[in-house]
Amino acid sequence: MALAACAGLPRPATVQGHWMAGNWYTFWFTGAAIYAFTAALIVYSVARWRKRSDRPAVQLADNFLIEIVGVLIPLALVLGLFFMLTWPLENKVDRLVATPDVTVNVTAFRWSWQFAYPGHDIRILGTPTTEPQLVLPAGETVQINLSSIDVDHAFWIPAFLYKKDAIPGYVNRFDINPDRIGQYWGECAEFCGLQHARMHFTVRVLARDQFARWLASHGKLALR
């Protein structure tokens, strides 16, 4: 368990999470390569050119070609990452469908959450000591309408690799497609005062038919 966690990110539980995890590791390994290359150059220059005798240093102060290479290679790299990965993925993650399968209104307050399912008469209210549970279907598009009634909060489910700010006077809307049945952990990520650390919730992703039964029972169906 601990060893699996050491690999890095939590195992993604949404379609968007899989995309973002792939992107994360692309950056992660590119970054590791850049670090290794630059660190090797630094170590080499210190080891190779360390002063051991009266050998004078070469008084070279510029080289136009080297300078241009030092600009163009990083420039090509970041432009590539930006136009091929960051921008298209951002658009994919932010895309909203016109008719989501389920809509959940999430309201943050100091210091817990309310999850409401419009049209189904379901309202789940938590406190700092009793975590509320957000119930979602696997394989469907869920639209979240996120807001706050007091200060800035942020809605973060690490297994979804995604968070969004809950800001008073403002509704943030985003889509998620959970694709793995299970129970996950959620929390507030934006500092919101005294019990910010206790603003936890859990997420339960159910199979589609079980979720339908849960909705039909107005949230009364017992979940093991």
Next chain:
Amino acid sequence: MSITAAPPIRIEPSAPRLIKHGIVSWLCATDHKRIGLLYMSTAFFFFILAGLLSLVMRTQLAQPNGTFVDAHVYNQVFTLHGTAMIFLFVAPFGFGLANYLIPLQIGGPDMIFPRLNAVSYWFFLFGGITVFSGLAAQGGGASAGWFAYAPLSGIQISSGAGQDLWLIGLLMTSVSSIMTGINFITTTLLYRAPGMTMWRLPIFTWEMLATSLMILMAFPPLATCFILLLVDRRMGGHIYDPTMGGSAILYQHLFWFFGHPEVYIMILPYFGVITEVITTFSGKPTFGYFGLVLSSWAIATLSMSVWAHHMFTTGAVTNPFFAGMSFLIGVATGIKFWNWIGTMWQGAIRLTTPMLFALGFLFNFLFGGVTGMMVASPPIDFHAEDSYFLVSHFHYVLGGGSMFAIFAAIYFWFPKVFGVMLSEKLGKISFWLMFVGFNATFFPMIFLGMWGMPRRVYTYPNFPGWGDLNFIASAGAAVMSLAVIIFLVNVYVSSLRHVGKMADNPWDGYSLEWATSSPPPEHNFEWLPPIRSFRPAFDMRHPELASQAKDYEKRAMRKFKEGKIT
């Protein structure tokens, strides 16, 4: 050799100070060297306080469900830690260093507005005291974080006077910074010695020029942001109050419009320090002088258009634009690494304590830069934002970067300022402890953030691995404290030693401050060496190598005029 044949420029001695010694001489000091020292020692004092606060946090977080302090205390502690490190240590220490060095590096007798300079310092000191005085207020000190987002920092929620004192204190330091910025720019442009052309300025002075311009752009929005918050808090305003038609997002825009340039205000001076240290201990001219200068101007320019990368998860900004701009800053920083390595290449590298700290800076800052590129990408930031991944990232930049550069600067310029060398032996021990301690503290946080640990929590549940990594981080903090204690012992022990007269240029430095005595006389120079390249002190010591540098400068200037250097 024409370079040594020119007669040195004589400086006319001016009227001596009336009061030369004792506390009064420091209270009325307008000399840039004294103000620089006041700035640096005050900033270092705040560093010690902020460091002690971080030990409180690391003790609390050393294990899950910690009970060392409660949430109320913890929130005040992390608020004050961030505030002090950012507003009272890293940035002001750079201002102090620049106060001391800019007139010396450009061959001027003082800052151009000495009294304004004194006013800046006293505003800074009393601003800092005002911030800390909030702890004595009813309900405790400010506890809304160093960013104090409204409406959390509004009167309904943060009703104590601690928050007001915090705002007023930081307003004072903002005014102080603006005055300092004006002083630096004017001094650098108008107070240069004959021969010290702009393209012969040491890199540190160039970096401070870019920093000062950013100060003038960034601090007025911060002052606006805080004054509006005070209006909301104490005059019944609703500017940031969404329930009355105000906007919580507006606060974030104003704050980060300051906040992002501020990040570069806290690192550009130290890019300058690192360049000076690496150049000196490689025994070579700075490689890619123009690249280093122009990349700083690129950073200063771009820094004005990246603020909303702190707001990727708000859903209120155009993420791709701010991501793209942030990526470009990565390129500008990459050029600097390229040139630092170029400066070491084929040099004659001496691994002194300042050089070790500079190398520590390179490794740490590189790591912070790589993770910075990650969080500049919104799909990554959606997970990393406000997690321990981000805590690790910016500590690698500000702690592993700026703080290591500050120690490099102290070890490097200590003999110039006090006429005494710090012990190299204790310095090296302190460096290794700090390097190991720093990485032990902040490397595990990368994984804590990836696993889902949020920032600014006073406690966390006992999830697998969380307790272990947090314990390693806390142990690292203890090792870093030991390194700071050894540094303080070093300063104390070294100051007791009487080694006779200090050489003018003990490190074989290249810029003009190494041409005067250690410590420098009241008006800085009895005489100036001829300034025929960007390293006058080096030319004076190594006339046999000077012609090469001179050729370099002519060649570079020609290329620059022909537009061949970008």
